[in-house]
Amino acid sequence: MKTQINKVLEGIPASPGIAIGTAFLFGREDFVIYRRRISEKAVPNEIARFEEALIRTRQELKELQASLSNKGAASSKIFDAHLLLLEDRMLIEDVIKELKEKKFCVEYIFSQVIKKYIDAFSQMGDSYIRERTADVSDVGKRVLKHLLGQRRNQISLEEPSIIVAHDLSPSDTATMSRTNLLGFITDIGGKTSHTAIIAKSLEIPAVVGLQIATRVIKNGDLLIVDGNEGKVILNPDTKTLRHYQREKDISIVEARQLEDMLRDLPAETMDGRRVTVAANIEFPSEVDSVIKHGAEGIGLFRTEFLYMGREDLPSEEEQFEVYKKVAEKVAPNPLIIRTLDIGGDKFLSQIDTPEEMHSFLGWRAIRFCLARPDIFKVQLRAILRASVFGNIKLMFPMISCIDELRDAKKILSDVKRELSRKKIGFNKEIEIGAMIEVPSAAITSDLLAREVDFFSIGTNDLVQYTLAVDRANEKVAYLYRPTHIGILRLIRMTIENAHKNNIWVGMCGEMASELPLVILLLGLGLDEFSAPPISVQKIKYIIRNISYEEAQRVAEEAFNKNSADEVEAFLLDKAEALLRRCHGEKVCDFGDLKKYKI
Numbered sequence: 207m208k209t210q211i212n213k214v215l216e217g218i219p220a221s222p223g224i225a226i227g228t229a230f231l232f233g234r235e236d237f238v239i240y241r242r243r244i245s246e247k248a249v250p251n252e253i254a255r256f257e258e259a260l261i262r263t264r265q266e267l268k269e270l271q272a273s274l275s276n277k278g279a280a281s282s283k284i285f286d287a288h289l290l291l292l293e294d295r296m297l298i299e300d301v302i303k304e305l306k307e308k309k310f311c312v313e314y315i316f317s318q319v320i321k322k323y324i325d326a327f328s329q330m331g332d333s334y335i336r337e338r339t340a341d342v343s344d345v346g347k348r349v350l351k352h353l354l355g356q357r358r359n360q361i362s363l364e365e366p367s368i369i370v371a372h373d374l375s376p377s378d379t380a381t382m383s384r385t386n387l388l389g390f391i392t393d394i395g396g397k398t399s400h401t402a403i404i405a406k407s408l409e410i411p412a413v414v415g416l417q418i419a420t421r422v423i424k425n426g427d428l429l430i431v432d433g434n435e436g437k438v439i440l441n442p443d444t445k446t447l448r449h450y451q452r453e454k455d456i457s458i459v460e461a462r463q464l465e466d467m468l469r470d471l472p473a474e475t476m477d478g479r480r481v482t483v484a485a486n487i488e489f490p491s492e493v494d495s496v497i498k499h500g501a502e503g504i505g506l507f508r509t510e511f512l513y514m515g516r517e518d519l520p521s522e523e524e525q526f527e528v529y530k531k532v533a534e535k536v537a538p539n540p541l542i543i544r545t546l547d548i549g550g551d552k553f554l555s556q557i558d559t560p561e562e563m564h565s566f567l568g569w570r571a572i573r574f575c576l577a578r579p580d581i582f583k584v585q586l587r588a589i590l591r592a593s594v595f596g597n598i599k600l601m602f603p604m605i606s607c608i609d610e611l612r613d614a615k616k617i618l619s620d621v622k623r624e625l626s627r628k629k630i631g632f633n634k635e636i637e638i639g640a641m642i643e644v645p646s647a648a649i650t651s652d653l654l655a656r657e658v659d660f661f662s663i664g665t666n667d668l669v670q671y672t673l674a675v676d677r678a679n680e681k682v683a684y685l686y687r688p689t690h691i692g693i694l695r696l697i698r699m700t701i702e703n704a705h706k707n708n709i710w711v712g713m714c715g716e717m718a719s720e721l722p723l724v725i726l727l728l729g730l731g732l733d734e735f736s737a738p739p740i741s742v743q744k745i746k747y748i749i750r751n752i753s754y755e756e757a758q759r760v761a762e763e764a765f766n767k768n769s770a771d772e773v774e775a776f777l778l779d780k781a782e783a784l785l786r787r788c789h790g791e792k793v794c795d796f797g798d799l800k801k802y803k804i
């Protein structure tokens with residue numbers, strides 16, 4: 207197939223920045239195919255491995271066929287076609303020839319040859335041959351499974367690469383080695399999917415929802431990932447490469463300058479309103495980046511990542527050590543620990559959970575914890591014990607009604623009592639918060655506010671649940687709008703109810719880092735912004751360059767608009783005007799603000 211130069215794929219920007227590097231395809235299956243070089247001497251061994259894999263696949267297919275024909279299934283005939291393919295001389299010779307010529311491991315060579323066949327078959331005019339594509343792909347996967355010994359791989363890269371995947375689960379992402387990882391791109395996914403969130407945390411440019419990336423990109427292709435604009439450029443020419451390399455260098459310098467300028471200054475408006483800009487983390491190791499970027503503490507620690515990608519559950523002692531260490535590092539600033547939020551798109555392999563039709567609406571977060579107090583209590587004990595070492599606060603995710611919140615608090619009281627009985631120290635005044643991420647919680651926030659010390663608005667879920675738009679589905683991403691008037695009303699209601707009850711209210715959803723929206727949120731009276739560490743100083747820049755009074759006026763005017771588009775255009779305009787106004791002290795204009803699409 208002819209290589210396409212400068213082919214542009216459009217997707218959804220998930221994590222800002224530009225990455226330039228070679229593609230590494232992470233298969234839909236559980237295995238990863240490495241492009242491992244082999245020596246001349248290793249070629250016969252690779253051929254023997256290939257033959258062995260073919261024999262095993264043949265045995266497997268025969269067994270499958272026998273089991274189906276015993277039951278009289280006509281579908282066993284399909285395996286005749288698969289068996290024929292397995293014996294196809296041309297395919298086998300192609301693999302051996304390429305192996306001898308290119309000297310890469312056989313799984314890599316075989317996957318490339320199979321891809322070539324699939325491409326050729328899928329472009330045939332004859333519909334019968336076209337339909338054989340699925341057979342080739344199926345047989346290919348079976349052989350690969352045997353070549354790789356059916357092992358479940360974690361992603362680890364031997365050379366600097368960009369991961370290209372149909373989808374990446376949060377657990378794939380959580381367990382992958384960061385060494386040599388330049389960027390992510392995926393066929394599916396939305397801007398606030400947990401994979402996108404992790405990419406931002408790792409400060410790795412990412413584009414999701416590209417739909418056809420894994421079909422058109424081959425292992426080893428040169429890619430530019432433009433995480434600002436949501437674009438991927440396949441096999442760029444020298445001019446394009448030079449342009450992006452320059453953009454990349456400029457944005458790194460700009461970000462550094464901005465941080466140097468703002469790191470030690472408060473997040474205070476021009477007329478003296480002080481708010482907090484904190485950071486979100488998924489992994490304890492990120493605490494260094496929180497400090498480096500000058501965040502005022504951690505507004506959300508997604509603790510579920512401590513539980514993922516491992517065979518056992520983390521013990522109380524292990525969790526205690528993690529929470530203590532992170533709390534000590536950010537002290538005296540706060541560390542807000544969110545209790546386990548699994549379910550939705552995050553699963554634990556250690557626990558047998560039922561497959562759910564609508565996992566985001568199902569056995570998730572606080573619902574799971576209330577049903578499994580054995581697991582919940584271990585975490586609560588660890589958090590409470592760590593609370594004497596720093597400024598730890600605790601919050602419960604996905605609260606949908608007051609009873610859930612009371613039940614969670616009841617379990618917390620039991621654990622506190624147990625610790626007191628054993629004379630184990632903890633902060634008796636530890637602040638307790640509720641995440642407001644379910645519409646019913648926002649609507650009843652006047653009642654919930656009486657039960658807690660603070661709120662943290664989780665817009666990633668609040669948007670998905672209010673607008674009935676799956677946050678991880680690129681097909682409906684166009685409907686996922688934090689500027690929807692319904693969302694703005696829920697946010698305003700939550701902030702007002704919090705303040706009426708004298709509690710503070712933060713936001714830890716991605717909306718808090720959408721720069722044009724910062725003005726609106728500030729004007730609505732939000733007390734704390736918690737965002738990926740890389741966004742912290744940009745948020746502060748906006749806050750420091752506007753008065754609270756002006757932000758309030760902007761917020762008021764935004765509420766007179768009728769649609770998400772109108773609000774978005776209006777806020778973008780205001781943010782651009784603010785940046786133009788700051789031009790005098792220009793250190794950074796964030797490039798084109800439209801990059802930060804809402």
Ligand code: PEP
Binds near residue numbers: 664715
């Ligand atoms: C949210 O829903 O906005 C949130 C911060 O939680 P998560 O993204 O982990 O669901």
Ligand code: MG
Binds near residue numbers: 603643664666
């Ligand atoms: Mg959430």
